[in-house]
Amino acid sequence: MSPALPSYAQLLEANNLMQNCGDETYWLCVTRTVQGSKLFPVSPYIMLSYLNAFYRYPTLLRKIESRMPAEQIADRSRNMGIKIQNSQLGWCLPSFYLLGREWLLSMGIIRPQDALHDVLYVMDFWKRFQLSWHRNDGHITNREYGHRAQILPDRRLEVFKADMFPCLPGDALQTAAHTFMATASQYGFLISCESRISLTNSGPYRFDERHEMIVRDFMDLAECSLPWLDGVAAEVPYNNLTIPMAVRDCHFHLVDDWGSFECDPEFTSDKLAAIGLYTSDPLSDGYVPIGMNSAEELTHKFIELNDILKAATIKLWTRMASWSREQLVDAGALVYFAVIKDLAHVAGVFEVEDWLEIDPRAQRFRPLLNDEFANSVLGELVGSISLPSQQLSPFSMMQHSNRPSRVFTPLPYSVLAGEDYVASSGGIVRGSSSLDPKVDRYRTTQGALTLAEYNRRAAAFTPEVCAEPYRYLCETWVKYHGDHPLCDALYRLEQKQSRTLRDRGAAPSK
Amino acid sequence: MTKLFIDGDRYGDRPASMLVEAVHNGVRDLVRRRLAECGKEWSAFVFGVANDTITQADFEAIEKRILASGHRFAWSSMLSLRDRPDIYLSGDQSSATNASFSFEHRDAVVGAEEGGRQLRGQGDNVVRRAQNTVGTASYIRTSERVLALMQQGVPDDFIAIIDDSGGTLTAPILEKFKGVICAGGTVRSHLGILTREYGIPCLMNAKVSGIREGDRVEIETTAPAKTAEACQKGVDMMASIWKLTA
Numbered sequence: 001m002s003p004a005l006p007s008y009a010q011l012l013e014a015n016n017l018m019q020n021c022g023d024e025t026y027w028l029c030v031t032r033t034v035q036g037s038k039l040f041p042v043s044p045y046i047m048l049s050y051l052n053a054f055y056r057y058p059t060l061l062r063k064i065e066s067r068m069p070a071e072q073i074a075d076r077s078r079n080m081g082i083k084i085q086n087s088q089l090g091w092c093l094p095s096f097y098l099l100g101r102e103w104l105l106s107m108g109i110i111r112p113q114d115a116l117h118d119v120l121y122v123m124d125f126w127k128r129f130q131l132s133w134h135r136n137d138g139h140i141t142n143r144e145y146g147h148r149a150q151i152l153p154d155r156r157l158e159v160f161k162a163d164m165f166p167c168l169p170g171d172a173l174q175t176a177a178h179t180f181m182a183t184a185s186q187y188g189f190l191i192s193c194e195s196r197i198s199l200t201n202s203g204p205y206r207f208d209e210r211h212e213m214i215v216r217d218f219m220d221l222a223e224c225s226l227p228w229l230d231g232v233a234a235e236v237p238y239n240n241l242t243i244p245m246a247v248r249d250c251h252f253h254l255v256d257d258w259g260s261f262e263c264d265p266e267f268t269s270d271k272l273a274a275i276g277l278y279t280s281d282p283l284s285d286g287y288v289p290i291g292m293n294s295a296e297e298l299t300h301k302f303i304e305l306n307d308i309l310k311a312a313t314i315k316l317w318t319r320m321a322s323w324s325r326e327q328l329v330d331a332g333a334l335v336y337f338a339v340i341k342d343l344a345h346v347a348g349v350f351e352v353e354d355w356l357e358i359d360p361r362a363q364r365f366r367p368l369l370n371d372e373f374a375n376s377v378l379g380e381l382v383g384s385i386s387l388p389s390q391q392l393s394p395f396s397m398m399q400h401s402n403r404p405s406r407v408f409t410p411l412p413y414s415v416l417a418g419e420d421y422v423a424s425s426g427g428i429v430r431g432s433s434s435l436d437p438k439v440d441r442y443r444t445t446q447g448a449l450t451l452a453e454y455n456r457r458a459a460a461f462t463p464e465v466c467a468e469p470y471r472y473l474c475e476t477w478v479k480y481h482g483d484h485p486l487c488d489a490l491y492r493l494e495q496k497q498s499r500t501l502r503d504r505g506a507a508p509s510k
Numbered sequence: 511m512t513k514l515f516i517d518g519d520r521y522g523d524r525p526a527s528m529l530v531e532a533v534h535n536g537v538r539d540l541v542r543r544r545l546a547e548c549g550k551e552w553s554a555f556v557f558g559v560a561n562d563t564i565t566q567a568d569f570e571a572i573e574k575r576i577l578a579s580g581h582r583f584a585w586s587s588m589l590s591l592r593d594r595p596d597i598y599l600s601g602d603q604s605s606a607t608n609a610s611f612s613f614e615h616r617d618a619v620v621g622a623e624e625g626g627r628q629l630r631g632q633g634d635n636v637v638r639r640a641q642n643t644v645g646t647a648s649y650i651r652t653s654e655r656v657l658a659l660m661q662q663g664v665p666d667d668f669i670a671i672i673d674d675s676g677g678t679l680t681a682p683i684l685e686k687f688k689g690v691i692c693a694g695g696t697v698r699s700h701l702g703i704l705t706r707e708y709g710i711p712c713l714m715n716a717k718v719s720g721i722r723e724g725d726r727v728e729i730e731t732t733a734p735a736k737t738a739e740a741c742q743k744g745v746d747m748m749a750s751i752w753k754l755t756a
Contacts, residue, residue, distance in 0.1 A: 031698070036586055036674055036675045036676060036694050036695060036699075037586070037587060037674055037675075037676030037678055037679060038586070038587060038588050038651065038652070038653075038673070038674040038676070038679045039587060039588070039589065039653060039674075039676065039678045039679045040587060040676065040678060041586065041587040041589070041590050042586070042587075042676070043586070044590075106525075106534060107534050107537040107538065107541075108514045108515070108516040108534075108537065108538040108541050109537065109541055109556075109560070109564075110556055111515045111552070111556070114556050114557070115557070178709070181707060182685065182704070182707035182708040182709075183685070185677075185703065185704055185707045186677060186681055186684060186685075186704055186707075186708075187681075189676070189677035189678055189681070189700050189704065190677070190678050190681050193678070194676045194677065194678045194700065196700065196703070260698065260703075266637050266638065266706075266735055267706075268637060268709070269709055313681055313682060314660070314682045317656075317678070317681050317682050320678070321653045321656075321657070323589070324589070324593055325587065325589045325590050325592075325593040325594070326593075328587070328589060361561055363566065364564065364565055364566040364568075364569060365566075365569055366566065366569070367566060367569040367570040367572070367573045368533055368537075368569050368572065368573065370573070370583040370585075370590070370594075370597060370598070371583060371584065371585045371586040371587060371590045371598070372529060372583035372584040372585070372586075373529055373530065373533055373583065375584075375586060376525075376527035376529055376530050377525075377527070377530050377533075379527075380525055380526055380527060380530060384526055386523075386525060386526040387525055387530075388516065388519060388522030388523060388524070388525065388534075389516075389519075389522065391519075391521040391522050391523055392521055393520075393521060394521070404521070420551075420552075420553050421553075422553050422556055422557060424557070425557045426557050426558075426561075429561075
């Protein structure tokens, strides 16, 4: 049975969400980056990933929501630093899907009203996730908040601040931490095939007049659901690392929906004032401290992990440098397409054939994706906004560019007047990959697990703060219930692994 | 001729790129043909019949027609050229083995020799530093060159000249560089982000001329870092690159 005709309000809302994504896409692409790589055919894999996202995301998101609603996954995501935050959900989820749609529109392969219910559903999923993810700052995107993301609750920020170790320019901890973050960033770009999706930042959070904190996340570092890390990352003990980082005399004036930050004055290592280190994943009950018993222990942990990641970088680079173009394109397309795969890990429904294969409906376009065409069409799609489908009435003035164009084509309201449309692009078709098959081994905070076991444990697990009676005890409730026993219990939960605040409860920090 | 919805586009203009236009026209013709052949309504065609009748072989035929016109594609990944040399323009893989090689950007700003140095180009500074950076220029353009430096070690004072704004080609050796001149990207490209993280002086989007392997160079890392606002408004904030002659 066909789904019911959407309401006018549904279409209006979806088009508004799409327009917001489109405006930000243009701004991000113009101000943030010009990508090129001698190693990876970046534009070819990006275009392939957009098509894979268009054909597969609706089905995969519905599968995830059959186990757990988007807003509930976002509630969990706020308590861990895994690969479902900005940029993965803030920008990639809607934009990858819509950019695939826009390219197909420009080629005349689909009409604006085709896959109508898919588009509505993807945008609705995204809206619900984002509103829940941003629950504590009350926005839907970093862009809407003036490019910032205050995701974490007071109780977690108290622990981060109290437990982090101060450092000074040139001391052992600062040197080790700074070196590690550079190495982890380098490794992250390599893991993600020349994309930044393994790294993200959120915040800023105010400490005092001179100090702010930003939370840095490095994700998918160990043997995880990326098959090219099998073996080369066997020694990496943590799949995700979160680094709360306080700086002095440096204001983070921008944290965007790609998870990039900018500060004034420019952040340099001498401004690093304090630091901490944590891991987390869908099976951890919040953030687990690493090496946080003393500054010396933390320094040694940064040095140890730096050496491990450097060794893994060399092994991975050597593996990738031997790949064929087909393999490079497949890896890039899959890491991009699967940027939201941790949604499935949290829900306990991750399957290799869902996330690590190129759908044949996307695969057929591969002969078009030589370097020159892919660079040109991607440049037009997100940079010059010059594809035919993106052109508007000459009276129009696009945000940022003032040109008569827009990134994403809205859903037409004419369907409400009876114009025909197609509801969905259809279910998933079994795909393929030229890469080595994924080894059935996944590094988690509960050890190396098979996928079946990982899914089983994830499906059975509910973090304590996401369960009754705590789930809806929001920051507004906390504000007016500082002396309530439940508030005290909530803070104690967060403080369970804190070196300095354990069992302190909800007593005000000032 | 079968009409598609795009044929009624009131505002759509041609794509900016002739190649994109040629490919898209080829795809549109293909869609028209397949829709006419199946004799069904669009709604039955778009995600049904079209999935079976618009095939990889059809797209291979479009590529073949473009190649038959004599066009050869520009490459960006050296592995694209390696794996399909027949479809790409021949590549200049010159690197350290060719002592006479230099980037020759047509917009490079060059000047007369003055005070033991000669202006040979400009770039966007990633992070403003207290001092300019001086070192020995060396080109890195291939993974073979990276492998050789992994084996031999990166010399002191090494200023890498790279035409790749990504962060993966030089991943195993980047931290050893004293400085980077990148002939591409922006200060927010991956190489810009990584050099900032490592604390390595770097100019991105550099336009240079006449700098050869082994030349001593000075880069103006005391210049202001290029801002996002300047990127958005297209404002130049260029730092200089000199070849040392004394």
